[in-house]
Amino acid sequence: MNMKFVAAGLALALGVGFTVDAVAQGKPETMVKQRxxxxxxxxxYFGPLGAMARGKAPYNASxxxxxxGYLEILTKLAWDGFAPETANVKSRALPEIYKDTAGFNAEIxxxxxxxxxxxxxxxxxxxxxxxxxxxxxxxVCGSCHKKYRQSR
Ligand code: HEC
Structure with a gap:
């Protein structure tokens, strides 16, 4: 297989960002679970790094x-799950997400x-x-949660 072609396809797939293709997605309940x-x-994968940065765990470069590397992918995955049709599913996502899309996207x-x-x-x-x-x-985890996630 032509690797250049594969790489370009992958870049394209990852580059689409968090725009929502509603047709390609599942039921709203499923989308909430997935996000x-x-x-x-x-x-x-972030938790242990936070502990290292705060000096609560020894720094481990590997x-x-x-x-x-994991977070580079993981931080792309949740966002298309915040589609407007999930707004009525029980979750901790605040309605502001769907009203202030620009603000939410800025956090992403x-x-x-x-x-x-x-x-x-x-x-x-x-x-x-x-x-x-x-x-x-x-x-950023904290500021987005503060603005867009229901506190317990
Ligand atoms: C752009 C906004 C945003 C950012 C940035 C963000 N989160 Fe969240 N997070 C949310 C929202 C909204 C929810 C609630 C989702 C729901 O209930 O469906 C959530 C939920 C969670 C949950 C609970 C998941 C569950 O099972 O209910 C965890 C854990 C979490 N976030 C961790 C993180 C970590 C760690 C980071 C940073 C690396 C982060 N988040 C960054 C918006 C964000």
């Missing part, structure tokens, strides 16, 4: 590099920019830059 699953995995972009910085820092084995990027990412 929560993606969010849970973000948490799984875990940082691996998790950064900040998250992905932070992860890109983390990936670059991990590749160049720059521990302090990696820790700074982890700090930025943690802030």
């Amino acid at each position: 929560q699953a993606a969010m849970t995995l973000q948490d799984k 875990v940082v590099a691996r998790n950064a 972009e900040k998250l992905q920019a932070g992860v890109a910085k983390l990936v670059a820092a991990a590749k160049s084995s720059n521990e302090s830059a990696a820790k700074a990027a982890i700090g930025d990412i943690g802030k």
Whole structure:
């Protein structure tokens, strides 16, 4: 198979971002479960990095590099699940998500920019830059949750 063609197809597939193709998606209940699953995995692979950045766990460059690579994909997965037709499904997503799409998308972009910085820092084995990027990412998780997720 032509690898150039495969790579271009992959870039295209990943590059579509968080626009919603409602036809290609499942039932609203399923979409909610899937976006929560993606969010849970973000948490799984970000959590240990947060602990390292705060000095609560020893810095481990190979875990940082691996998790950064996972997060590069994981932080793309939840967003098309926040489609307007899911608004009536019980979840912690606030209605503001569907009213303030630009604000929500801005948080997504900040998250992905932070992860890109983390990936670059991990590749160049720059521990302090990696820790700074982890700090930025943690802030975005928090600020988006504060604005767009129901608190318990
Ligand atoms: C652009 C906004 C946004 C960003 C950025 C974001 N989240 Fe979320 N997150 C949400 C919303 C909205 C929900 C509620 C989703 C629902 O209930 O369907 C949520 C839910 C969650 C949940 C609960 C999942 C469940 O099973 O109910 C976890 C865990 C989570 N986020 C972790 C993270 C972590 C870790 C980050 C940062 C790496 C992050 N989130 C970044 C918006 C965001």
